[in-house]
Amino acid sequence: MSAYHPLSAEEAIQLARSIPGRFPEHAELECREIGDGNLNLVFHVTAKNTADSIIIKQAVPYAKVVGESWPLSLDRARIERLALETEHKICPELVPEVYGYSDELAYTVMEDLSEYTIMRRGLIEGQAYPKFAEHIGEFLARTLFYTSDLGMNQQEKKVLAGQFVNPDLCKITEDLIFEDPYRKSDNNNYSEAIEDEAEVLRSDTELHFEVTLLRHKFLTQAQALLHGDLHTGSIFVKPDSTKVIDPEFAFFGPMGFDIGAVIGNLLLNYASQIGWSSDEQTRAAREARLIEMARGVWTHFESGFRLLWNEGLQDEMSRTAGYQDYYISQILKDTAGFAGCKMIRRIVGLSHVADIDTIPGDKGREAAQRKALAIGKSLVRHHRSIQSIDDIVTLVEQAS
Ligand code: ADP
Ligand code: MG
Ligand code: MG
Numbered sequence: 023m024s025a026y027h028p029l030s031a032e033e034a035i036q037l038a039r040s041i042p043g044r045f046p047e048h049a050e051l052e053c054r055e056i057g058d059g060n061l062n063l064v065f066h067v068t069a070k071n072t073a074d075s076i077i078i079k080q081a082v083p084y085a086k087v088v089g090e091s092w093p094l095s096l097d098r099a100r101i102e103r104l105a106l107e108t109e110h111k112i113c114p115e116l117v118p119e120v121y122g123y124s125d126e127l128a129y130t131v132m133e134d135l136s137e138y139t140i141m142r143r144g145l146i147e148g149q150a151y152p153k154f155a156e157h158i159g160e161f162l163a164r165t166l167f168y169t170s171d172l173g174m175n176q177q178e179k180k181v182l183a184g185q186f187v188n189p190d191l192c193k194i195t196e197d198l199i200f201e202d203p204y205r206k207s208d209n210n211n212y213s214e215a216i217e218d219e220a221e222v223l224r225s226d227t228e229l230h231f232e233v234t235l236l237r238h239k240f241l242t243q244a245q246a247l248l249h250g251d252l253h254t255g256s257i258f259v260k261p262d263s264t265k266v267i268d269p270e271f272a273f274f275g276p277m278g279f280d281i282g283a284v285i286g287n288l289l290l291n292y293a294s295q296i297g298w299s300s301d302e303q304t305r306a307a308r309e310a311r312l313i314e315m316a317r318g319v320w321t322h323f324e325s326g327f328r329l330l331w332n333e334g335l336q337d338e339m340s341r342t343a344g345y346q347d348y349y350i351s352q353i354l355k356d357t358a359g360f361a362g363c364k365m366i367r368r369i370v371g372l373s374h375v376a377d378i379d380t381i382p383g384d385k386g387r388e389a390a391q392r393k394a395l396a397i398g399k400s401l402v403r404h405h406r407s408i409q410s411i412d413d414i415v416t417l418v419e420q421a422s
């Protein structure tokens with residue numbers, strides 16, 4: 023079973039059996055492929071008569087969304103596994119445990135989180151997650167601090183960064199987020215009803231300037247190990263627990279890209295509310311809750327990050343007066359800008375979000391799309407002058 027090939031269900035079962043301590047010796051095992059992503063196979067292996075189970079995620083050498091015509095390096099499975107292990111060491115409660123892997127077969131065996139809900143699904147159903155901002159704020163503060171030059175030895179950081187060179191997946195981001203929405207591209211995907219919006223995105227050179235600055239940061243700033251794809255579809259939630267999965271886009275990049283991914287996706291759900299609920303009161307309550315969640319993601323990140331900085335700084339020069347405040351204010355600006363880029367691309371780019379795409383009526387869907395674009399563009403346009411999370415909230419409310 024050594025040379026690369028997609029695993030069969032039978033092979034997944036054999037593999038599960040070979041992981042020490044996971045299943046009783048003679049357990050009868052069953053396997054289902056449950057992947058809903060575009061890039062990978064996900065096998066759920068369960069024991070028939072006990073609660074034991076595991077997940078095996080295997081990369082395939084092409085993106086499923088466009089058939090086999092879009093080749094993608096299998097090395098991303100190694101990167102995902104290494105990111106899961108690195109993040110799990112830093113945040114054991116917030117990341118699934120890895121039980122085994124093969125770089126050659128491009129799979130990772132990990133903890134089964136089937137009792138959790140994918141957050142995007144939960145938000146679409148109107149669920150509240152009062153602990154989410156605190157949990158994800160802690161994930162962001164810890165993973166970003168401890169993999170940066172602030173929280174780790176600078177030479178060791180360079181060596182670690184060398185293990186996260188991820189050109190194929192970074193190229194997806196560079197193309198789909200920072201380029202395609204601003205020009206004519208076969209990758210773009212939007213309904214004719216918003217052609218006027220797409221045309222504005224293509225011709226607004228002031229907006230292009232801001233996007234180009236953000237793109238430059240993404241291309242060049244190896245600030246910390248990023249998850250790289252931290253949307254609400256990469257987060258499993260329960261009322262009292264949060265787990266981050268799917269870090270195959272991991273690489274060393276600007277911290278605000280991850281924080282902006284979370285906030286941008288909360289704001290996409292916020293923008294979708296206009297198309298979902300007919301009852302004004304329910305809608306206003308959900309919108310207010312989403313704004314508070316977005317605010318909480320930043321405030322929990324910031325307080326956690328400052329605490330780590332004050333207690334665990336590895337770098338003498340970074341104790342310079344004023345540097346911490348400056349550093350965090352830059353992260354906030356980046357967060358706003360990247361959040362905006364992520365919102366824009368989910369409306370006109372290749373890959374959309376169910377929060378908005380599954381709105382049943384054309385009118386409501388279009389209104390939500392326009393609202394998401396208005397917020398996204400405003401965040402990108404103004405990101406360099408943002409000074410506080412309240413400024414972000416104000417821009418969101420003014421654009422709505
Ligand atoms: P992709 O990179 O293809 O998007 P994901 O890692 O997001 O793959 O996994 C796709 C889906 O498989 C998830 O939305 C979830 O339903 C399921 N899944 C992935 N990892 C786990 C896990 N550890 N436990 C339970 N289900 C999982
Ligand atoms: Mg995924
Ligand atoms: Mg069972």
Ligand code: MG
Pocket residue numbers: 059061251268270
């Ligand atoms: Mg993925």
